[in-house]
Amino acid sequence: MSEAFRMHTTARKALLVALFVFMAACLSGCWDRREIEEIGFVAGLAIDFDSETDDIMVTVQIAKPFAIGRGAPGGGSVGERPFWTVQAQGKTVLDAVAQLTQKSPRPAVWAHNEMVVFGEAFARHGIGDALDFLTRHRESRLRVQPLVVRGFTAAYAAFTTESELNPIPSDALQNTARAAFSRLSITTMTNINEVLQILQTDGVEMLLPAFTLEPVSPEAGTFEGELKRESIAYTARFVGSAVFRQDKLVGFFDLQETRGRQWIVGSAGRAVVVVPHPQAPGQEVSLQVTTSSRKITFHDEGAGPSFRVAVDAAANLGDSDSHIDPLDPEIWTRLEHQLEAAIESEMQSALRKAQLEYSSDVFGFGEYLYRRHPEVWARLGPNWDQVFSTVAVETSVNAELAGPGLVFRGARVER
């Protein structure tokens, strides 16, 4: 009897608890709920600086899923672009972003944003504000890729470029940057996280990938770049990298200087180096560098502190204007020497520009000292900016020719 009663009460209790939980869930819930079709996915952010009004202009590119959607009926006509852009101005980045909500019918979601483009003016003004916004925002990811537009074109013009192969400009820009980075080493790849780390670290300055926006005009008569649809105004081309001191842009590296810097910091991937033909004057041979590594040593004897950068590189023969026989040891060593000279001159030009012109330690020599030789850093660190410009950097390259590709020697041509 008592047992039966107890069972009865247990069951009732359980029922009550279940009911309570269910009601609680029903009554209170779903605060953060957002249906996926009701939000606007930010696919790119551009920040410009208007020096006259001292205003910051934020341009946001928002994806139109129905225009991107693959195979969906009515999936956008050819002329339609799969995104739209909104602009707003404000005193700070957050201020401008807040203004955006007045214009956008859907709440912007930053979680899928992968790219931020800074105009040159804004970059010279300092990008700290934008970095702060991007790191502080809950949805924004730290892997956002910062890019700098070189020249006087507004950053938001980047959204008017279009690649025929990739309909979303931010995607296309990023993929292009990635290819230029990994296949040619002529630009850098970084993200907000690394940029923040560099800003926090003494003795190293940041380098962001830079591109120009060239207007597509029929009169120019050049067919470089892609043949565009009528609506497209600009074509993007990577031209090296932007050199910063702290968070302010101080200048640019061109393609060779960028690659020189990549050799020095040891993050050069593949690269194509064109050297003069060892036998035929006026002809060229292109060498494909496949792997490279570098070693830095620090010396502090005699004539002040100095660094030695030794680069090891292996290259394949890419192609040659005229007959070349790499099995001939003499030609082989000459090619290697020329490759060494080419790499070294790239490094030297980067060093010269960084030390003398910008005095910005984009190579992280200071950081190297801080890590490896803290006692030296304690001495030199406080006024590293001056020291860096005067420090001697010796470079040496050891190149090796690895493979000829599929043929040893090309066509033999009598000229």
Add this chain to the structure above:
Amino acid sequence: MSVFVSREISENEISIKSAFGYSTDLVVRIIRSGENPRFSVLIAHIDGLVDKDLVARSIIRPIGMKDTATIEMPPSPAYIYDDLRNRLLESSEVKEATRMADVLLHISSGDCAVIVEGVDSALICSVRSWMTRTPENPTTEPAIKGPKEGFTETIRVNTSLLRRRIRDPRLWIEETVVGEVSKTDIAIVYLKGIANEKVLQEVRERIGRVKVDSLQESGQLEELIEDAPWSLFATVLTTERPDKVAGSLFEGRVAILVDGSPTALVVPATFLQFLMATEDYYQRFTASWFIRLVRGVAFLVALALPSVYVAITTYHQEMLPTPLVLSIAAQREGVPFPAAIEALTMIFFLEVLLEGGVRLPTAVGSAISIVGALILGQAAVEAGLFSAAMVIIVALTAIASFTIPLFSLSNTVRILRIVLTIVSGFLGLFGVAAVLFGLFIHLAAMRSFGIPYFEPLAPVVLPDLKDAITRAPWWAMKQRPELIAHDNVVRIGDDQKPTPPRSPQKPSPAGTVGQQRSSQQKQQKGNASNPDEQQSSSDQRPSSLGPATQKERQPRSRRKSRR
């Protein structure tokens, strides 16, 4: 409990009952019979395992009718016991047992124990009869052409199925019991004189080594006696078909039957056997030649197609023709996953569908295939989650894997397919080639009961290649597998290729007729459905099986100690 059967009948009663824990299905009855003197007989059996009519008719009635009064001398219990054993009990099989444990084992096996008071030995009458399944069309290995019967769960029925196919005393059956508690009957079946004695000895040893408490299915035994326990490949062939077992016996293999399991084990097994269906031997060779080739290709497709697709589309695009490469690229555009992940996900879904289909009742099973294959597949492509090409590839793979006749190999293929796909995602075709080469090393090094597993491909055994990837006509397959049937390799006489009579006017009486007839016999020998004629055939041509001629032929058969 006493160890031996006691002379005291009540003591025996208590022993038996307590041994079974007074189980309700145990029937123990003490019959008092005879006039002068009276004698007591204890009858014990288990209800449900015996034929009750038979017990009543052939045990109880004779005991009851035993009229001791007519006998002049008062009979001793021993006399009654002998009389019962030798004359009265109307059971076909009567054995004696003195150990109580044996008595109990027989009772639990379905025999009836008869214990006469005053005798310390029990009579065991075979009255077994329980619900058995009649031989049905084997569900796992259906055949369009060929016998439609399969093994049942009862070992006796199974051995009888084999006997009916091989009416020769040289079909030897050795029985042993495995399982400390379950006491499962195991039968080792072979053809004396054809089976390799070494293999046979190995089988006996391995089964003798098994120490388990219970054995419910032959699959358990398989895991306990196989050669490569860690390998993905089965080294023991399992089948439900008596004709297949009979055919294997004629190849010199050894079959192991397990009571309670409708699946026979056949050893030694070779890899190619898993790709052969029984039907291959019953159809005309032209058809089976072609079908085996198709199956071989389908096996490769089932194994490697997704991985090759992944490797080519992600690593070796130059190997596709231009229109195809553009078409695949267009389909892939917008698919969010890398091809390897896409393939693995699809394969996973396929496996889930298959497993779901097996577990569900047939009626619901078909619904799964509709929902899974049609709706899911199409919707996934339309939603842009998967590319249509990948759906085609995986569907093709699934269909190809259904052509593998034996389940154990198709399970292996299912696992290997996933391994290959993962590797191809890492290393492209090089990875696929390397894994396949590694597999090849593994297969070439493996043995089943002493016989190279990948025979006749590695090592190459030329005569055996007639029945390997494809099949030669029966009249050309003169020899049993060379490495398996060691001592007696000739199975078909010379000149068995049927030819029409040369000229209808002058039929050569012996030659052509005999030839035609024997070719007919061969066909029958294959499916062994007409043993009468087969017997007569061996009468006509004693060369085929007789041990005397076998010796004659030995020098001609090319035997090599190949390993």
Add this chain to the structure above:
Amino acid sequence: MTRMQWLAAFIALALLPLVSGCWGRQEIEDFAFVTMAGVDLGQNPGEVMLTVHIAKPSAVAGSGVMAEERRVSIVSATGPTVGAASESLAEMLPRRITWAHSTIIAIGEEYARAGIAGLIDFLARAESTRETAVLVVVKDGTALDLMSAEHGLDEIPSTAVLGMIRNAAYITPTSVISTVNDVLKLLETPGVDVTIAGMQVRPLQAVTDPSTDTPGMLERSARSPGEPEESAGSPGMFEHAMFSPGVLKRASLSSIVEMSGVAVFRGDRLVGWLNQEQSRGFRWLRGDVVSSVVVLTDPTDSLTTVSMRAMSARTHVNTAIAGGRPVVTVQAEIRANIGDSDVPPDSDAPESSRSLKTALESVIQAEVAAMIDQTARELQSDIFGFGTAVYRASPREWQQLEGQWSDLLRQIEVDIDVHAKLPQTGLSVWGH
């Protein structure tokens, strides 16, 4: 260590490199498939401009493609060498380039005159290029002209170009098919020079010029669909037909592409052209004509023409050095059918056929002679390989002659003996 441990250690270490894996992995849709490439001289001296067609898979394979969308996208880049230019395409392409599907390599005339060795070297050395890609030289123009021209029938330009070259090489043997491999071999072989198929892009306005033929097919496709039929010469029609960048729609089809003989090289440099008759002469000489139509003036009636269809040509060329100069004897055997004739020839067959034969022989002879005149005497290019024949027969002699071979070519003495056979009359017997 036990063997299991060895095994485990080995496997673990063997798997280690795999952990970081997928080096060469590239999803198929992330590739930029080059279907056709063109090479020109760049604007600055020493620069090469490389233009590529990149297939847009969705436009090629997809079903719901807008009619006016082009199936390829055109990108160009410059660099000091072709390889460098190819890599610098990466500066502006979101996808990785693969050359594995490029079937046509177009060469601008200027570039060809400067030497194609660099291009050939690149194509032979790179691992993803096709050695079977077919080369074509654009006469009086740049590769870019050819690549930006529209083609009426085939949506993928490379397929169209390849089809045209095939037709010209096999049906009217007025061109040659030279693959990268062929050119590489010819450049390496002593005593022979390179020939490459020639193509020409003419602005479509020329078509309206009544003095030239108006190919009907091109005219029709020049009109945008749905546009009302206008008379061919109507002035307003081609107003917009000037080439302009921007989206190339069908409506803007502004030029026509046609085969124009064979480009003749000396070494790796273009030195001149063979016109169509001379090109066919070259093919007669090589003896690889499978089918060709030769138009003759009927010998019995100078107003009618008879076209002969050559079915096969077998040629035997013997090169010898006599008196310090090469003497070439050519023996050709041509089998031909009567294709059609304006007026049924006289049924008096033997004479008529004999005179047809001599007419055919003289035409072929003239074509071969013109070809040799043009190449050997004019351009000093040995496209047939008379030198190779000398080299193969007597390498010692060749070593002495090699230096002065181009001078010797000028004095080449050719003896051409053509023998025609007319075994069949086509499907109809003449003289109805």
Add this chain to the structure above:
Amino acid sequence: MNHVRITQRQLISLLVLVRMTPQTLNCTTLNIVRIPTIGLIADLIGTALAVPLVYLVAKASAGRPGETFFARTRRVLGKPVGTIVCVWITIFFLLIPLMVLGSVGNSFSTAIMPDTPMLVFVVVLAFLAANAARRGLEVVGRLSEVLAPAVVTALLSIAVFSVNRMDFGYLRPIFLPGGYGDLVAPVSSVFSYFTMFTVIAMLLPHLDSPRSGIANSLAALLICGALIVIMCIAMISTFGPTTNAIVLHAFALARTASIGTFFERFEVLMMVVWTTGAATTAAVFIWAAAEAIGEAFSLRTSAAIAYPLGWIVSLFSLTSLNTTFRFFDFSTGPWVIFSAATAVLVTGLSLFIAIADRRKETNPG
């Protein structure tokens, strides 16, 4: 000697596979000739030169079943000298997997997967080879028995299906004037690859009928010679004067071959041939080296050192042959000299052993 046995067919296919594998990779002989036809003649002469070598080694190894060449060397020359000879030949045996793995790694990196580090190919193949070698000669024999016909078929089909691109005119001229000196380098290169056949010293004692060893080895040699000549003719007439510029001849030929106009993807075939052929070749020589080391140091089981040997081989080929140029330099320079020296050594030894044995037989005691 343990009970492992291989059949005659397995022996022949093993030798053919081992010899043809380098032919499917870098065919360096054709790279060092001035005009390609010299390569063809060199192939013929090199094969002919290999006949006495193979005959003598086979004779010396097959003479006494159950006793390897090394055991006899140690018996005839005494232990210390014999051990040194054993070590020398072991190093020679290890050089071959070293070269083959280096060559395969470079080929894959050059032609098929340029972004993947060579390390991966070498390590994976070395693992497979050591695994096969560890399982013993019979497994290796079985592998090659299946693979050798497949490889030969693949090579022949590539040659046959590129026939429409061939111009047999390139087979002329046969000689440049004053060209006999040109023959030295290619002939020694061809011959150096045939010295791989010294592995029969390890194989023949395991043959199920040792007496047939000599005939079978010579048969394998002639099959190889014929195949090489066929391949050489196919390559020369397809590539003409560019033959000596091509890095991967068989691969280039495979890219040229086509069936009709629809099937032209023979590269896949080459890749499979490379993977399987190289792994099996490396397995044979790792096994032979392990066996030789076992013999020299009287180890109980030699199979256990297969993995360490695989390690060593892959390590060396990754450090010393990691670029195409290094491989080329090695295979045309030190390898030729070392293998020629080994050939002289082995031939001399074989002769010496034969004479010593005969003397012992004629005056026993």
